[in-house]
Amino acid sequence: MQLIACPWCGPREEVEFTYGGQAHVPYPDDPAALSDEQWAHYVFFRDNTKGRFAERWNHSAGCRRWFNAVRDTTSYRFQRVYRVDDPKPVTP
Amino acid sequence: MAELLRTHPLEAWAAALAELPDEVRITPEPFVAMVDVRVPAAASEGLAVRGTPLPTAPNTWTPTADGRMVWLGPDEWLLTSTGTVPHLLEEELRDQLRPVGGTAVDVSAQRIGLRISGTRAREVLAKGCSIDLHPRAFPAGRSAQTTLGQAGVVLLSLGEEGFAVLVRSSFAGYLASWLLDAGLEYVPLG
Numbered sequence: 001m002q003l004i005a006c007p008w009c010g011p012r013e014e015v016e017f018t019y020g021g022q023a024h025v026p027y028p029d030d031p032a033a034l035s036d037e038q039w040a041h042y043v044f045f046r047d048n049t050k051g052r053f054a055e056r057w058n059h060s061a062g063c064r065r066w067f068n069a070v071r072d073t074t075s076y077r078f079q080r081v082y083r084v085d086d087p088k089p090v091t092p
Numbered sequence: 093m094a095e096l097l098r099t100h101p102l103e104a105w106a107a108a109l110a111e112l113p114d115e116v117r118i119t120p121e122p123f124v125a126m127v128d129v130r131v132p133a134a135a136s137e138g139l140a141v142r143g144t145p146l147p148t149a150p151n152t153w154t155p156t157a158d159g160r161m162v163w164l165g166p167d168e169w170l171l172t173s174t175g176t177v178p179h180l181l182e183e184e185l186r187d188q189l190r191p192v193g194g195t196a197v198d199v200s201a202q203r204i205g206l207r208i209s210g211t212r213a214r215e216v217l218a219k220g221c222s223i224d225l226h227p228r229a230f231p232a233g234r235s236a237q238t239t240l241g242q243a244g245v246v247l248l249s250l251g252e253e254g255f256a257v258l259v260r261s262s263f264a265g266y267l268a269s270w271l272l273d274a275g276l277e278y279v280p281l282g
Protein backbone atom coordinates (compact mmCIF):
# COMPACT_ATOMS: atom_id res chain seq x y z
CA MET A 1 0.00 0.00 0.00
CA GLN A 2 1.21 3.49 -0.81
CA LEU A 3 2.20 5.74 2.07
CA ILE A 4 1.12 9.39 2.01
CA ALA A 5 3.12 11.83 4.13
CA CYS A 6 0.70 13.97 6.15
CA PRO A 7 2.40 17.33 6.83
CA TRP A 8 1.52 16.85 10.52
CA CYS A 9 1.61 13.11 11.18
CA GLY A 10 4.21 11.88 8.71
CA PRO A 11 3.88 8.81 6.45
CA ARG A 12 0.63 6.90 6.87
CA GLU A 13 -1.21 4.31 4.78
CA GLU A 14 -3.31 5.78 2.00
CA VAL A 15 -6.56 4.30 3.43
CA GLU A 16 -6.31 6.92 6.20
CA PHE A 17 -6.79 9.71 3.62
CA THR A 18 -9.68 11.17 1.66
CA TYR A 19 -9.39 12.90 -1.70
CA GLY A 20 -10.61 16.48 -1.95
CA GLY A 21 -10.29 17.37 -5.64
CA GLN A 22 -8.26 20.06 -7.33
CA ALA A 23 -6.38 22.49 -5.08
CA HIS A 24 -6.06 26.26 -5.51
CA VAL A 25 -9.58 26.90 -6.83
CA PRO A 26 -10.18 30.40 -5.43
CA TYR A 27 -13.57 31.33 -4.02
CA PRO A 28 -15.02 34.13 -6.19
CA ASP A 29 -14.42 37.63 -4.79
CA ASP A 30 -18.03 38.62 -5.36
CA PRO A 31 -20.14 35.46 -5.81
CA ALA A 32 -23.36 37.43 -6.26
CA ALA A 33 -21.96 39.11 -9.36
CA LEU A 34 -21.43 35.80 -11.16
CA SER A 35 -23.74 34.57 -13.89
CA ASP A 36 -25.17 31.06 -13.52
CA GLU A 37 -22.67 29.84 -16.08
CA GLN A 38 -19.71 31.39 -14.25
CA TRP A 39 -20.97 29.95 -10.95
CA ALA A 40 -21.32 26.50 -12.51
CA HIS A 41 -17.75 26.78 -13.75
CA TYR A 42 -16.57 27.60 -10.23
CA VAL A 43 -18.55 24.79 -8.60
CA PHE A 44 -18.26 21.94 -11.12
CA PHE A 45 -15.47 22.53 -13.65
CA ARG A 46 -12.03 21.16 -12.84
CA ASP A 47 -8.86 20.47 -14.77
CA ASN A 48 -8.33 16.90 -15.92
CA THR A 49 -4.57 16.93 -15.88
CA LYS A 50 -2.48 14.04 -17.12
CA GLY A 51 0.70 14.22 -15.07
CA ARG A 52 1.44 16.42 -12.07
CA PHE A 53 -1.72 17.72 -10.45
CA ALA A 54 -2.09 19.86 -7.29
CA GLU A 55 -4.82 18.32 -5.15
CA ARG A 56 -6.50 18.64 -1.77
CA TRP A 57 -6.26 15.70 0.63
CA ASN A 58 -7.64 15.14 4.11
CA HIS A 59 -6.02 12.91 6.73
CA SER A 60 -9.48 11.72 7.69
CA ALA A 61 -8.52 8.73 9.91
CA GLY A 62 -5.73 10.69 11.62
CA CYS A 63 -5.44 14.37 12.46
CA ARG A 64 -8.42 15.26 10.17
CA ARG A 65 -6.50 18.19 8.66
CA TRP A 66 -6.64 19.31 5.04
CA PHE A 67 -3.41 19.65 3.12
CA ASN A 68 -2.31 19.91 -0.48
CA ALA A 69 -0.26 17.48 -2.52
CA VAL A 70 1.21 17.32 -5.99
CA ARG A 71 0.47 13.88 -7.41
CA ASP A 72 1.29 12.39 -10.78
CA THR A 73 -2.04 11.20 -12.16
CA THR A 74 -0.36 8.69 -14.49
CA SER A 75 1.78 6.92 -11.86
CA TYR A 76 -0.26 7.84 -8.77
CA ARG A 77 3.05 8.85 -7.12
CA PHE A 78 2.99 11.75 -4.68
CA GLN A 79 5.67 14.28 -5.65
CA ARG A 80 5.32 16.44 -2.56
CA VAL A 81 2.89 17.50 0.15
CA TYR A 82 2.48 20.99 1.56
CA ARG A 83 0.21 22.88 3.93
CA VAL A 84 -2.89 24.64 2.61
CA ASP A 85 -1.47 28.10 3.26
CA ASP A 86 1.74 27.34 1.34
CA PRO A 87 1.88 28.59 -2.27
CA LYS A 88 1.36 26.18 -5.13
CA PRO A 89 4.74 24.64 -5.98
CA VAL A 90 6.11 25.46 -9.41
CA THR A 91 6.00 22.22 -11.37
CA PRO A 92 7.79 21.75 -14.68
CA MET B 93 -15.83 11.91 41.28
CA ALA B 94 -19.59 11.51 41.47
CA GLU B 95 -20.91 7.98 41.11
CA LEU B 96 -22.18 7.63 37.56
CA LEU B 97 -25.02 5.22 36.98
CA ARG B 98 -23.68 4.00 33.68
CA THR B 99 -22.74 0.60 32.33
CA HIS B 100 -19.17 0.41 31.13
CA PRO B 101 -19.20 -0.35 27.37
CA LEU B 102 -16.82 -3.25 27.98
CA GLU B 103 -18.62 -4.78 30.94
CA ALA B 104 -19.72 -7.77 28.88
CA TRP B 105 -16.11 -8.39 27.75
CA ALA B 106 -14.41 -7.95 31.12
CA ALA B 107 -14.49 -11.64 32.07
CA ALA B 108 -13.11 -12.81 28.72
CA LEU B 109 -10.37 -10.15 28.77
CA ALA B 110 -9.36 -11.21 32.29
CA GLU B 111 -8.69 -14.74 30.95
CA LEU B 112 -5.83 -13.52 28.77
CA PRO B 113 -2.32 -14.48 29.93
CA ASP B 114 0.17 -12.01 31.43
CA GLU B 115 1.92 -11.67 28.05
CA VAL B 116 -1.20 -9.86 26.78
CA ARG B 117 -2.89 -7.91 29.54
CA ILE B 118 -5.94 -5.99 28.33
CA THR B 119 -7.68 -3.90 30.96
CA PRO B 120 -10.62 -1.57 30.35
CA GLU B 121 -9.91 1.83 31.89
CA PRO B 122 -12.62 3.44 34.03
CA PHE B 123 -14.68 6.39 32.81
CA VAL B 124 -12.80 9.68 32.87
CA ALA B 125 -13.82 13.22 32.04
CA MET B 126 -12.63 14.12 28.52
CA VAL B 127 -12.74 17.57 26.99
CA ASP B 128 -11.85 18.50 23.42
CA VAL B 129 -9.86 21.73 23.47
CA ARG B 130 -9.29 24.04 20.52
CA VAL B 131 -6.73 26.84 20.81
CA PRO B 132 -5.51 28.93 17.87
CA ALA B 133 -2.09 27.53 16.94
CA ALA B 134 -0.46 30.94 17.45
CA ALA B 135 -1.68 31.14 21.05
CA SER B 136 -0.90 27.52 21.97
CA GLU B 137 2.91 27.64 22.11
CA GLY B 138 3.95 27.48 25.75
CA LEU B 139 0.35 27.80 26.96
CA ALA B 140 -0.12 25.93 30.24
CA VAL B 141 -3.52 24.31 30.70
CA ARG B 142 -4.32 23.02 34.20
CA GLY B 143 -0.67 23.57 35.09
CA THR B 144 0.85 21.60 32.20
CA PRO B 145 2.09 23.10 28.89
CA LEU B 146 0.08 21.94 25.85
CA PRO B 147 2.08 19.40 23.84
CA THR B 148 2.57 21.24 20.53
CA ALA B 149 4.67 18.57 18.79
CA PRO B 150 2.44 16.47 16.50
CA ASN B 151 1.60 12.96 17.73
CA THR B 152 2.63 13.40 21.35
CA TRP B 153 0.88 13.37 24.71
CA THR B 154 1.78 14.62 28.18
CA PRO B 155 0.68 13.32 31.58
CA THR B 156 -1.06 15.87 33.80
CA ALA B 157 -1.66 15.85 37.56
CA ASP B 158 -4.73 13.63 37.16
CA GLY B 159 -4.97 12.72 33.48
CA ARG B 160 -3.56 13.15 30.00
CA MET B 161 -3.21 15.86 27.40
CA VAL B 162 -3.15 14.47 23.86
CA TRP B 163 -2.21 16.34 20.65
CA LEU B 164 -5.01 15.82 18.11
CA GLY B 165 -4.09 18.53 15.61
CA PRO B 166 -2.16 21.81 15.33
CA ASP B 167 -4.98 23.58 17.16
CA GLU B 168 -6.73 20.70 18.93
CA TRP B 169 -6.10 18.64 22.06
CA LEU B 170 -7.88 16.06 24.17
CA LEU B 171 -7.73 16.54 27.93
CA THR B 172 -8.65 13.79 30.33
CA SER B 173 -9.08 14.03 34.08
CA THR B 174 -9.88 11.41 36.69
CA GLY B 175 -10.42 14.01 39.41
CA THR B 176 -13.11 16.24 37.88
CA VAL B 177 -16.63 15.68 36.65
CA PRO B 178 -17.04 16.38 32.92
CA HIS B 179 -19.15 19.55 33.09
CA LEU B 180 -16.89 21.17 35.68
CA LEU B 181 -13.77 20.37 33.63
CA GLU B 182 -15.46 21.85 30.56
CA GLU B 183 -16.38 25.00 32.48
CA GLU B 184 -12.92 25.38 33.99
CA LEU B 185 -11.21 25.03 30.60
CA ARG B 186 -13.69 27.35 28.89
CA ASP B 187 -13.00 30.06 31.46
CA GLN B 188 -9.26 29.66 31.00
CA LEU B 189 -9.26 29.49 27.20
CA ARG B 190 -11.83 32.14 26.34
CA PRO B 191 -9.30 35.02 26.63
CA VAL B 192 -6.98 33.40 24.03
CA GLY B 193 -9.81 32.56 21.63
CA GLY B 194 -10.01 28.89 22.57
CA THR B 195 -12.96 26.56 23.12
CA ALA B 196 -13.65 23.51 25.27
CA VAL B 197 -16.30 20.86 24.64
CA ASP B 198 -17.16 17.92 26.87
CA VAL B 199 -16.66 14.71 24.87
CA SER B 200 -16.49 12.29 27.81
CA ALA B 201 -19.11 9.99 26.32
CA GLN B 202 -17.31 9.70 22.98
CA ARG B 203 -14.38 7.46 23.89
CA ILE B 204 -13.41 4.80 26.37
CA GLY B 205 -9.87 3.69 27.23
CA LEU B 206 -8.18 0.28 27.18
CA ARG B 207 -4.78 -0.51 28.66
CA ILE B 208 -2.70 -3.06 26.75
CA SER B 209 0.48 -4.34 28.37
CA GLY B 210 2.66 -7.41 28.58
CA THR B 211 5.54 -8.76 26.52
CA ARG B 212 3.25 -9.54 23.53
CA ALA B 213 1.28 -6.28 23.61
CA ARG B 214 3.15 -4.78 20.66
CA GLU B 215 2.75 -7.93 18.55
CA VAL B 216 -1.00 -8.04 19.21
CA LEU B 217 -1.44 -4.39 18.19
CA ALA B 218 0.78 -4.83 15.13
CA LYS B 219 -1.73 -7.33 13.70
CA GLY B 220 -4.14 -4.50 12.97
CA CYS B 221 -2.13 -1.30 13.07
CA SER B 222 0.32 0.04 10.48
CA ILE B 223 2.17 2.36 12.88
CA ASP B 224 5.71 1.30 13.83
CA LEU B 225 5.27 0.58 17.54
CA HIS B 226 8.89 -0.29 18.31
CA PRO B 227 10.06 1.66 21.41
CA ARG B 228 12.64 3.42 19.21
CA ALA B 229 9.94 4.80 16.91
CA PHE B 230 7.06 5.01 19.40
CA PRO B 231 8.55 5.73 22.84
CA ALA B 232 6.64 6.88 25.92
CA GLY B 233 4.92 10.18 25.21
CA ARG B 234 4.19 9.41 21.56
CA SER B 235 0.62 9.16 20.32
CA ALA B 236 -1.07 8.40 17.02
CA GLN B 237 -4.55 8.75 15.63
CA THR B 238 -4.94 5.81 13.33
CA THR B 239 -6.93 2.62 12.79
CA LEU B 240 -6.69 -0.61 14.80
CA GLY B 241 -8.54 -3.36 13.00
CA GLN B 242 -11.44 -1.43 11.47
CA ALA B 243 -11.82 1.01 14.36
CA GLY B 244 -10.44 4.53 14.53
CA VAL B 245 -8.36 4.90 17.70
CA VAL B 246 -6.06 7.25 19.56
CA LEU B 247 -3.03 5.19 20.51
CA LEU B 248 -0.76 6.33 23.34
CA SER B 249 2.62 4.87 24.23
CA LEU B 250 3.07 4.48 27.99
CA GLY B 251 6.62 3.17 27.61
CA GLU B 252 7.32 0.24 29.95
CA GLU B 253 3.66 0.13 30.92
CA GLY B 254 2.52 -0.67 27.40
CA PHE B 255 -0.15 1.22 25.48
CA ALA B 256 -3.42 2.99 26.04
CA VAL B 257 -6.05 2.86 23.31
CA LEU B 258 -8.88 5.37 23.23
CA VAL B 259 -11.75 4.13 21.09
CA ARG B 260 -15.28 5.29 20.41
CA SER B 261 -17.56 3.75 23.02
CA SER B 262 -19.77 2.25 20.29
CA PHE B 263 -16.70 0.55 18.74
CA ALA B 264 -15.31 -0.68 22.08
CA GLY B 265 -17.08 -4.04 21.92
CA TYR B 266 -15.85 -4.64 18.39
CA LEU B 267 -12.30 -3.72 19.40
CA ALA B 268 -12.42 -5.96 22.49
CA SER B 269 -13.53 -8.90 20.31
CA TRP B 270 -10.79 -8.10 17.81
CA LEU B 271 -8.16 -7.93 20.57
CA LEU B 272 -9.35 -11.22 22.11
CA ASP B 273 -8.98 -12.86 18.70
CA ALA B 274 -5.57 -11.25 18.12
CA GLY B 275 -4.39 -12.41 21.55
CA LEU B 276 -5.73 -15.95 21.21
CA GLU B 277 -2.45 -17.48 20.05
CA TYR B 278 -0.75 -16.47 23.31
CA VAL B 279 -3.33 -18.26 25.47
CA PRO B 280 -1.82 -21.54 26.73
CA LEU B 281 -3.64 -24.66 25.57
CA GLY B 282 -5.61 -26.75 28.06
Ligand SMILES: [Zn+2]
Pocket residue numbers: 006007008009010059062063064065
Ligand atom coordinates in the same frame (compact mmCIF):
# COMPACT_ATOMS: atom_id res chain seq x y z
ZN1 LIG C 1 -2.30 13.86 9.84
